[in-house]
Amino acid sequence: MLARQEVIFSDTLPGAAHWSMVVPKGRTVRFKDLEGGANMSVLFYNPTNPLERYNAPDTLKCQHTFKLTTGNCLYSDMGRIFCSIVRDDTGWIDTVCGVANKQKVAQKWGERDYQTERNRWKQNGYDALLVEVAKYGLGKRDLAANLNLFSKVSTDELGNLNYDPQHSKADDCIELRFEMDTLVVMTTCPHPLNPSEIYPYKPVEVTVFESEPMQESDTCLNHREENKRGFENNRRYASTVGQTVESPTINHCC
Template sequence: FGERYSSQDTLRAQGAAYITTGTQLMSSEGRVMMTVTADTSGRHDTSAGCCSCESNTVRFGHDTLYQHACRENFIIELSRHGMTKRDIVANINFFMNVPISPNGAMTVDDGISSPGDHVEMVAEMDVLCVISNCPQINNPCNGFDPTPIRVVIKG
């Protein structure tokens, strides 16, 4: 479990703040894990992190503390593979619009993707991808209505 996705190395290697077609997802060991081969949306975040019960409480009020969040989804899935919350690394927020202002401030904004948009990636090594379709019902960025996703894995 030592080699992991590295958002910092990915952004540095690409010389760009977002993930899109041609981006190579880099490991903590400097190896290419996956390559984005197609992307109809054009921009995906890997800096803003995932929501958690704690961050939702700060953003949306104490009454949201016990609502489910991406971090909890990751913990549940990782436990099925003998891992713990210490094994969570930076994530990729596919289809999440996180503009970065010239002063470095980031905000979560209305999405720029459309229904049917997709991302295709090729694995360059064996990888474990843990996915959370964000259950966040308090954020206006998804119209307060999380929608389904479809994942297709071709062998």
Template sequence: MPTLCESPRDTTTAILDVYQPAGEPWLHVMQRGQTLRIIDLEGNQAVDTIFYNASDTSERYSMTDTMQAQGGIYLSTGTVLMSNRGRPLLTIVADTCGRHDTLGGACAAESNTVRYAAQKKFMHSCRDNYLLALAHADIGMGKRDIVPNINFFMNVPVTAEGGLTFEDGVSAPGKYVELRADTDVLVLVSNCPQLNNPCNAYNPTPVRFVIWDAQD
């Protein structure tokens, strides 16, 4: 069930406040105890995100461990994001959207072709964004490090038959989710550039990232 919870944090006390353009990747290291707020500025924007242990990136977000630990498929306030080693990476501490997807995966050249049309193959995709961000960072990570991700603000209902559908978002302008880092984490984001499904109303838009130190 959705667990709506507003945050008491004041953006004027933040140590980082980033306006992220539509369709662009973002890579950042969070220290243990810091809190990240992801803000859906215009509504219905999917923010595809993967988290890694910053000191050992072979430990990374695990969709299956997270769902098993919480006994449900959607993410919201109170969800602990688990690693592939069964350890907590982050905890969702506030959420004004209500639920977030971790089943739909990230768009890629291959999925653009299968879902839409052969000529869509070379459109921008989240997978390409991930790879570009990692290549530019030059930290020894690449294709093998891309794992099933979280789609913040994305609406992917599960049908009675067990299938997935991509529907209009349940978010709105100004909705946000906050996550507290339970260890030092590397945050890899693709502010989804997808133009072919309603995950972002066929219109990629900017988002905002705000970070507070542990004591705030």
């Protein structure tokens, strides 16, 4: 896909870093694990109304799943679709484990000290996301449950959570096609269940390009009937805010 389309933007987010950007409707973002074993924690907000944000329970419930992968859509708490997962080389995206805080990182890898370690300091995912959302006037109460791209956490028969340290390989990619303008907040801090004895600094490449037009046979559109309702909610919202609506003809559910 990328070879046929012009890259609009590309950069590499180093390990233990954080960043944010507003992705317009009609763009696709490719995240690439450059070394293997990366973790990219992400949150999504409506840039014109940040009270609308990613809703993990609704996303999982309406698609009857515990994990996310190709074909799934990411829902807001208004029943709209921020983006669709059009490619996931890993086959499993963690949805439930959140991010580590300062205490968790200190317990596993030692106290962080920017004055001594500079950009190699042991940042934690919670503070990293908090710094980013603060740039948009948001705070602690606005940190919803996040996704952890490139990370897999499964459960055993007793309900215990099991982290797979070999899940993501070098050059594995995850592509999100954005269905509405979206503020994306991200951090490459390690997953809270990562068992590594040494704090892992794993970079992720972020590339933005134009999405291909969605067809009636689109995998994400047809993955669940609920997704068709989500796209209809997007269509109605776009018509009220003056966005261009480009979608296939769909028999919409009530």
